[in-house]
Amino acid sequence: MKKSVLEERKASISDSCGKGGGICCEKESVSGAVSQRACVYCGARVVLNPITDAYHIVHGPIGCASYTWDIRGSLTSGAETYRNSFSTDLRETDIVFGGEKKLAAAIDELMEKALPAPKLIFVFATCIVGVTGDDVDAVCGAAEAKHGIRVIPVKAPGFSGTKTRGYKLACDAIMALVGPHAGSPKRFGVNILGDYNLAGEMWIIRNYLEEIGIPVISTVTGDSSCEALTRAPQATLNIVQCAGSSAYLAERMEAEFGIPYIKVSFFGVEDTTASLLRVADALGRPDISANARAFAERRAATVMPVMEKYRPRLEGKRAAIFVGGGFKAISLIRQFNELGMETVVVGTQTGKKDEYETIAALVGGGAVVLDDANPAELERFMLEKRADILVGGVKERPLAYKLGMAFCDHNHERKHPLAGFEGIENFVKEIHTSINSPVWKYVKGDAA
Numbered sequence: 001m002k003k004s005v006l007e008e009r010k011a012s013i014s015d016s017c018g019k020g021g022g023i024c025c026e027k028e029s030v031s032g033a034v035s036q037r038a039c040v041y042c043g044a045r046v047v048l049n050p051i052t053d054a055y056h057i058v059h060g061p062i063g064c065a066s067y068t069w070d071i072r073g074s075l076t077s078g079a080e081t082y083r084n085s086f087s088t089d090l091r092e093t094d095i096v097f098g099g100e101k102k103l104a105a106a107i108d109e110l111m112e113k114a115l116p117a118p119k120l121i122f123v124f125a126t127c128i129v130g131v132t133g134d135d136v137d138a139v140c141g142a143a144e145a146k147h148g149i150r151v152i153p154v155k156a157p158g159f160s161g162t163k164t165r166g167y168k169l170a171c172d173a174i175m176a177l178v179g180p181h182a183g184s185p186k187r188f189g190v191n192i193l194g195d196y197n198l199a200g201e202m203w204i205i206r207n208y209l210e211e212i213g214i215p216v217i218s219t220v221t222g223d224s225s226c227e228a229l230t231r232a233p234q235a236t237l238n239i240v241q242c243a244g245s246s247a248y249l250a251e252r253m254e255a256e257f258g259i260p261y262i263k264v265s266f267f268g269v270e271d272t273t274a275s276l277l278r279v280a281d282a283l284g285r286p287d288i289s290a291n292a293r294a295f296a297e298r299r300a301a302t303v304m305p306v307m308e309k310y311r312p313r314l315e316g317k318r319a320a321i322f323v324g325g326g327f328k329a330i331s332l333i334r335q336f337n338e339l340g341m342e343t344v345v346v347g348t349q350t351g352k353k354d355e356y357e358t359i360a361a362l363v364g365g366g367a368v369v370l371d372d373a374n375p376a377e378l379e380r381f382m383l384e385k386r387a388d389i390l391v392g393g394v395k396e397r398p399l400a401y402k403l404g405m406a407f408c409d410h411n412h413e414r415k416h417p418l419a420g421f422e423g424i425e426n427f428v429k430e431i432h433t434s435i436n437s438p439v440w441k442y443v444k445g446d447a448a
């Protein structure tokens with residue numbers, strides 16, 4: 001490994017086949033390494049923001065409140081409250097004298113003026129509050145007593161850990177909301193955990209399940225509402241799409257509500273088909289398993305011609321991946337394999353040891369596997385491995401474009417679904433359009 005990688009980062013990067021599973025992960029970012037990973041508060045907000053009728057107060061400086069619906073396009077079939085962001089806008093005097101009164105006043109103001117009337121408020125305490133020590137629990141508790149609604153604190157100073165800690169705090173907040181409904185009678189059906197309905201993806205998966213004969217009780221948190229979330233304890237099975245953010249919630253729901261869970265992925269033909277069959281089998285109903293098998297075969301047959309059409313233009317191309325969780329990275333590697341492409345760089349923000357082991361087993365010899373990468377590392381390895389395309393999110397897009405490289409947005413901001421069979425078609429077309437765009441030869445100056 002060359003000198004441009006910080007000494008402290010070397011344990012988190014593997015550049016030879018078979019060693020990727022052994023990389024250092026699930027650790028705090030190296031100070032000064034300029035991690036691509038989001039902060040604790042962002043991790044919590046990612047999970048809670050899609051609850052459509054919730055109000056979000058960011059107790060901190062105004063900058064933290066820039067995280068809004070606009071940077072995470074979860075769709076709604078109901079309320080649009082979640083598209084707003086509120087902040088206590090802490091200033092120097094609040095930092096010196098404390099911001100508790102300002103927070104209480106912000107909650108009171110929302111209760112007085114906001115329409116529709118708040119039923120649920122999340123209060124996110126960000127970095128500066130972690131330093132000053134405002135008693136956010138006490139303010140939220142007093143507000144609950146005063147207004148008779150749920151006011152749930154999410155103490156998520158950005159510096160207090162990794163994005164994974166933010167996920168955990170959000171899951172705890174959800175449990176604080178649904179826990180009082182633990183005794184609800186059970187009924188046949190599943191909860192969808194860890195799907196945030198980006199570009200309507202949760203609707204696609206819910207429609208599949210319902211067509212197969214599997215009722216969906218609650219969705220956590222894509223297109224959910226305060227009332228719908230409280231039905232979650234009734235389900236017989238939890239299916240977990242984004243394991244990085246929601247496996248902990250599934251574990252708590254198994255321990256406290258007796259709901260078993262399975263991890264699923266609806267990206268790519270192989271994973272979508274396998275996930276539908278696994279969900280059906282887990283419910284123990286042969287008729288539903290037969291429905292799932294027939295449905296998956298029928299839908300897979302509709303996307304195979306699309307894949308065959310584009311495969312000759314994509315075969316042999318080289319992909320780099322940098323996404324939030326390991327489970328998504330694994331599905332993407334499988335999708336590139338289905339297209340005859342090679343994954344040459346793969347990294348995640350919050351991958352776990354077992355996920356990196358699977359990644360190492362899937363990628364070819366010489367692929368670079370890295371946890372919690374920074375821009376310099378990604379640029380260097382994409383160039384060294386001669387990647388043709390980077391799949392990532394908003395923070396990775398400029399890295400690819402600066403290198404004159406194709407890019408595919410597989411993160412929060414995209415406006416078209418990439419999950420399910422519909423998503424496979426969109427994904428293949430986007431990869432083809434981006435990689436084979438004539439623009440790259442002009443950017444690189446090798447046009448005739």
Ligand code: SF4
Pocket residue numbers: 039040041042060063064126127128156157158159
């Ligand atoms: S790192 Fe701290 S200041 Fe920055 S967005 Fe996160 S919580 Fe706010």
